[in-house]
Amino acid sequence: MSTKLVYFAWVRERIGKPEEELDLPAGVVTVRDLLNHLKSLGEEYENALQYSDVIRVAINQEHVEHDEKIAGAREIGIFPPMTGG
Amino acid sequence: MSTKLVYFAWVRERIGKPEEELDLPAGVVTVRDLLNHLKSLGEEYENALQYSDVIRVAINQEHVEHDEKIAGAREIGIFPPMTGG
């Protein structure tokens, strides 16, 4: 089953696209696994996600920690710390 | 020399006038002396100023403590604690 990934701000710019549908390998269980998997997909992903500690992730439009399981995710958002307001 | 006294809120209502000019005796040196002197002028003053600790006083439109000297006062305001805002 494929998962929809959406990217924002400099994560979007570095990866070079605002969103994509990806088939994730069975070993990708947590958010941390997902970020590591993405970094293996190419230089642009590695560049976007190299400082993965600062990367924020939302599952189905709610913030989650990196140890959260991604099972059941329809949409995963990946982005830098927020700077609105 | 006479001094202008101005009263506000329930101090004004109890004394029964918004302002007056008074010749103060030589022994009236501080704000506290003034309040005690006023209380000797009649029941309405005594009623207005009986709880003199809560009475606020301004000399020339600036707040002062009860131990302030009133020498040089053109106008002395006497009123309850403020409740604006």
Add this chain to the structure above:
Amino acid sequence: MTVVPTIRVQSADFDLQAEIDALTAGRRDIGAVVTFTGLCRDEQGQLSALELEHYPGMAEAEMRRIAELAIERFSLLGLTAVHRYGKILPGENIVLVVAAAPHRQAAFDGAGFMMDFLKTSAPFWKKEHAADGSQGDWVAAKDADDRARDKWR
């Protein structure tokens, strides 16, 4: 550049948007504007009006003193305070404070400081008119207002 506060005591209502516009027009250095509007409540239907008395001259002078302290302390770029007097009905405006600063904390602090000191030291007094038509009591000063002021010390 010295920031001069705008201070007014008036019986007429005020126009919040116009006061903000006056403070911010043509400026590109203001990042945050906080406004406080105090309104007359009907106290669960018990109150028909408030009568606001003030000490003419001193009310403006005291508000200006507080405003100048706030501008200095929080490096405000602008500060406006307008206080009404006379009879004010439930739902109507009583007081307005507008504080402008580069960043949000200073604007929040400037407006809060202005209100906390205005409450306890600007010479205004509120008398209640009861819903049954009788003239009610003068509002009593609250210890909580003194405590709110003292937290800025």
Add this chain to the structure above:
Amino acid sequence: MTVVPTIRVQSADFDLQAEIDALTAGRRDIGAVVTFTGLCRDEQGQLSALELEHYPGMAEAEMRRIAELAIERFSLLGLTAVHRYGKILPGENIVLVVAAAPHRQAAFDGAGFMMDFLKTSAPFWKKEHAADGSQGDWVAAKDADDRARDKWR
């Protein structure tokens, strides 16, 4: 009575007075309204614009979550938050919060809480456009914003 916040994310400017009016019209129980307006600064002439990006859907949802926490925590009588996206010029509005309560401290706290959490958890990002026409950097998140949020814990 449950208080339902008004939350909007839009490219158009907002009308602060209209938002206040919508919150207070016909009410006699509101004693205090605090508004916060965040504006685009030009950073001493270095900035020609900010570009605001957001996560559609989640931005509204997250603002609503924060607003509901604020209403509950401070017993607010009304709360409105509007955040703009797209290109915003110096002097223009970015964000508006309006908080209404019976008394002033709750209104101040409600608006401050909303802004501190909005800053750190609502999915918006600012990119700077430099005055020389070049596309500048993404604004970096500030530790001070995390600390401002954490003071509510």
